[in-house]
Amino acid sequence: MSRSIAYTSSPLLATPTPVWRSKFIVAAMALAFAALVGRAVYIQVLGNDFFQKQGEVRYGRTLTLPASRGRILDRNGVVLATSIPAPSVWAIPEDVDRNPQNLKKLARLMGMSLADLYKKLEDEDKTFVWLKRQVDEPVWREIEALKIKGIYQRKEYKRHYPEGETAAHVVGFTNVEDRGQEGMELTFEKQLRGRDGSRRVIKDRMGRVVEDVGEQVAPLDGRDLQLSLDSKVQFFAYQILKEAVLAHKAKAGSIVVLDVQSGEVLALANYPSFTPGKRHSLSGEQLRNRALTDSFEPGSTMKPFVISLALDSGRVTPDTQVQTAPGRLTIGSATISDSHVHGLLSVTEVIQKSSNIGTAKIALQLPAREMWEMYSNVGFGQKPQLPFPGAVSGRLRPYKSWRPIEQATMSYGYGVSVSLMQLAHAYTVFGRDGDLVPLSLLKVTQPVTGTPVIKPQVARDMRHMLHLVTGPGGTAPKAQTMGYSVGGKTGTAHKQEGRGYAGKKYRGVFAGLAPIDAPRIAVAVMIDEPSNGQYFGGDVAAPVFSKTVQQTLRVLGVAPDMSVKPQVVTEAVEESF
Numbered sequence: 001m002s003r004s005i006a007y008t009s010s011p012l013l014a015t016p017t018p019v020w021r022s023k024f025i026v027a028a029m030a031l032a033f034a035a036l037v038g039r040a041v042y043i044q045v046l047g048n049d050f051f052q053k054q055g056e057v058r059y060g061r062t063l064t065l066p067a068s069r070g071r072i073l074d075r076n077g078v079v080l081a082t083s084i085p086a087p088s089v090w091a092i093p094e095d096v097d098r099n100p101q102n103l104k105k106l107a108r109l110m111g112m113s114l115a116d117l118y119k120k121l122e123d124e125d126k127t128f129v130w131l132k133r134q135v136d137e138p139v140w141r142e143i144e145a146l147k148i149k150g151i152y153q154r155k156e157y158k159r160h161y162p163e164g165e166t167a168a169h170v171v172g173f174t175n176v177e178d179r180g181q182e183g184m185e186l187t188f189e190k191q192l193r194g195r196d197g198s199r200r201v202i203k204d205r206m207g208r209v210v211e212d213v214g215e216q217v218a219p220l221d222g223r224d225l226q227l228s229l230d231s232k233v234q235f236f237a238y239q240i241l242k243e244a245v246l247a248h249k250a251k252a253g254s255i256v257v258l259d260v261q262s263g264e265v266l267a268l269a270n271y272p273s274f275t276p277g278k279r280h281s282l283s284g285e286q287l288r289n290r291a292l293t294d295s296f297e298p299g300s301t302m303k304p305f306v307i308s309l310a311l312d313s314g315r316v317t318p319d320t321q322v323q324t325a326p327g328r329l330t331i332g333s334a335t336i337s338d339s340h341v342h343g344l345l346s347v348t349e350v351i352q353k354s355s356n357i358g359t360a361k362i363a364l365q366l367p368a369r370e371m372w373e374m375y376s377n378v379g380f381g382q383k384p385q386l387p388f389p390g391a392v393s394g395r396l397r398p399y400k401s402w403r404p405i406e407q408a409t410m411s412y413g414y415g416v417s418v419s420l421m422q423l424a425h426a427y428t429v430f431g432r433d434g435d436l437v438p439l440s441l442l443k444v445t446q447p448v449t450g451t452p453v454i455k456p457q458v459a460r461d462m463r464h465m466l467h468l469v470t471g472p473g474g475t476a477p478k479a480q481t482m483g484y485s486v487g488g489k490t491g492t493a494h495k496q497e498g499r500g501y502a503g504k505k506y507r508g509v510f511a512g513l514a515p516i517d518a519p520r521i522a523v524a525v526m527i528d529e530p531s532n533g534q535y536f537g538g539d540v541a542a543p544v545f546s547k548t549v550q551q552t553l554r555v556l557g558v559a560p561d562m563s564v565k566p567q568v569v570t571e572a573v574e575e576s577f
Contacts, residue, residue: 065196065197065198065199065217065218066157066178066219067193067195067197067219067220067222068083068219069157069178069193069221069222070191070222070224070225071083071225072171072184072227073225073226073227074227074230074231075227075228075229075230075266075443076230076231077226078231080161080171080227080231081160081161081171081185081276082159083158083160084158084160086135086157087134087153087154087155088130088153088154089130089131089132089135089151089152090151090153090154091120091129091150091151091152092129092150093120093121093127093129094150096148096149099148102148103118105146106143109135109139109142109143110131110132110143111132117131131151133156134158156178159178161173161275161276161277163234164276164277165238165275165276166231166234166238166273167238168183168273168274168275169183169288170184170227170265170268170289170441171183171184171185171276172187173185173277178193179193182287183289183388184225184227184388186389187387187388191225194219194220194222194223195219196219197216197218197219198216198217227442228262228264228265228441228442228444229266229267230267230552230555230556232555233257233266233551233552233555234267234268236548236551236555237255237267237548238255238267238271238273240255240551241255241269244540244541245271245527247532248527248535250527250528250530250531250532251528251531252270252271252272252285252528252529253271253525253527254270254271254291254294254420254525254526254528255268255269255523255524255525255544256268256421256423256424256523256524257424257522257523258424258425258439258521259521260432260519260521261432261448261520262440262444263425263428263437263438263444263448264439264440265386265439266521266552270290272285274287290420291419291421292384292386292388292392292419292420293390293391293419294392294419295393295394295395295418296417296418296493296526297415297416297496297507298413298418299414299537300359300489300490300491300537300575301489302413302491303350303354303359303412303489304430304465304489305378306359306366306371306411307350307351307359307362308430308458308462309374309454310362310363310365310366312454312458315362315366316362316365318346318461318464319346319348322346322355322358323361324338324341324342324343324344324350324358324361325341325342325344326341327340327341327342328357329357329360329361331360332404332405334405336357336408337576338356338357338576339575339576340576347362348465350362351465351466351469351489352473352474352573353473353573354469354475355576356412357576359412360408360411360412362411363408364404364407368400369399371399371407371410372402375396375416376396377436379422379425380418380426381394381395381396384419384422384439386440388441392419394417394418394419397415397416412576413491420526421524424511424522424524425439427488427511427512427513427522427524429454430459430462430466431463431513431522432450432459433459433460434452434454434455434456434458435450435451435452435453436451437451463487463516463517463519464487465487466489466512466513466516467485467486467516468487469488469489469490470486470487470512470542475538475573476489476490476538476542477538478543479510479512479546480546481547481550482550483550483560483561483563484515484549484553484560484561484562485516485517485561485562486512486514486515486516486549487513487514487516488510488511488513488542489510489511490508490509490537490542490575491507491509491510491511491537491575492506492507492508492536493506493507493509495507495528495529505529506530506535507527507529508530508534508537508538508539508540508541509525509526509537509541510537510538510544510545511523511524511525512549514553515553518561521552523545523548523549523552525542525548526541527541527544537575538575
């Protein structure tokens with residue numbers, strides 16, 4: 001009883017509580033509750049869009065839906081380049097199971113060392129790191145079977161090139177992001193690439209898709225590209241060229257095959273080449289598309305254009321006699337010469353024997369302006385109108401600055417430079433009875449119209465002269481082709497070195513047509529620095545022309561115009577250069 005009285009008599013309990021204090025506490029609780037309600041209303045109603053966006057920033061991801069790159073086809077629909085599925089392996093470093101045995105197997109499957117794999121995974125702050133881009137499907141299946149925590153894959157595509165090194169310089173290649181880097185892959189990037197789609201999703205911290213948000217944009221696949229190339233012609237041309245370069249221990253070589261009637265490029269090959277899908281140790285020598293990007297002095301392959309101009313202007317006829325004795329001609333302080341003393345030659349024989357003196361004497365009868373116009377009209381000194389990166393224009397100086405000796409040397413291919421594509425294109429003038437059609441690396445489906453350059457009869461006369469070049473008494477009997485008549489012109493030129501010419505470095509060239517009476521194709525071949533004892537165009541380039549012509553005309557279904565029997569290949573007349 002006494003304890004109860006003590007409690008109730010406590011001064012603290014006896015002191016009355018102020019009314020304002022209780023009201024303050026109740027008011028504070030009410031305000032806190034109101035604040036919570038207000039905050040909830042703000043988050044759920046007024047500021048909902050903001051917080052939704054913030055959530056998406058943290059967990060939302062926009063997934064790219066890659067478009068399938070368009071295929072590159074040859075003229076007959078054969079696939080030259082296509083895209084195939086190739087999973088790319090990625091990881092969340094902080095989540096990866098570090099079991100040494102599994103990681104060792106993973107590194108082996110991806111073709112890397114264990115140390116390199118650990119290096120990629122060492123930064124555990126990262127939430128994303130590529131381990132290997134574009135692995136083969138079977139490889140990913142083996143990786144997936146390891147069931148390593150934190151390892152994932154993303155669907156991508158990689159480019160596949162069925163023709164390999166054969167058509168590499170034309171087709172080109174893409175990088176790991178599937179963007180064109182060289183050749184047609186680069187030139188027609190916009191058409192081939194298409195447009196990627198997108199998918200907006202929410203992911204959890206494990207990288208798994210929880211739900212889709214927003215609209216999905218479907219990818220738009222790239223369009224196919226059909227080239228003018230014939231894959232069979234391309235294959236044969238490349239193989240024949242490669243064999244010749246290796247046989248003559250040459251530095252390099254190039255070949256171009258054109259359809260005379262349409263201007264289409266049926267084959268364009270260079271050696272050395274490369275495999276588009278394996279580019280780990282490439283050099284500039286392999287990547288260069290020499291037929292388009294390299295210019296050179298073409299030597300005697302230029303002579304037919306000067307002679308054609310003289311014939312077209314009526315200054316000479318095929319039978320006009322030209323005195324080439326004593327085998328040397330002095331112009332100012334310079335002297336030019338022939339390899340042999342030929343004496344009196346007809347204009348036809350000037351081409352057949354490849355006389356520098358005969359050609360120079362005819363050239364000096366022509367106004368420099370007309371000769372310059374002839375070269376320009378067949379495309380020399382101008383960049384070929386081809387949608388190809390790096391094509392060169394060559395060199396053709398303005399005629400007003402020509403000295404007589406320069407006009408003379410340019411008539412047989414010194415002092416002017418061309419690409420092999422330009423040379424092949426120019427020779428189609430003789431095959432089309434005097435007009436020049438545009439070149440095309442894409443398949444042509446409509447008839448084409450050419451620009452007149454010389455009279456039709458002059459073109460026919462020149463074809464006859466070119467045919468004699470490949471026969472007895474000419475400089476290129478090795479250009480003869482079993483079953484088909486051919487014609488063409490050899491060219492052998494010293495290579496420029498510094499301000500002069502290398503004494504023992506040459507380019508052997510041959511350009512010609514077949515069949516000679518009704519040409520279907522023009523073929524130009526260049527062998528750079530042959531070093532196995534032979535270097536004349538008639539010895540190193542003409543045989544490549546012969547084999548290529550035979551294979552190409554058969555593929556095109558052109559009927560033989562000669563009896564199919566071995567032809568008698570006589571000793572070639574040594575070419576002047």
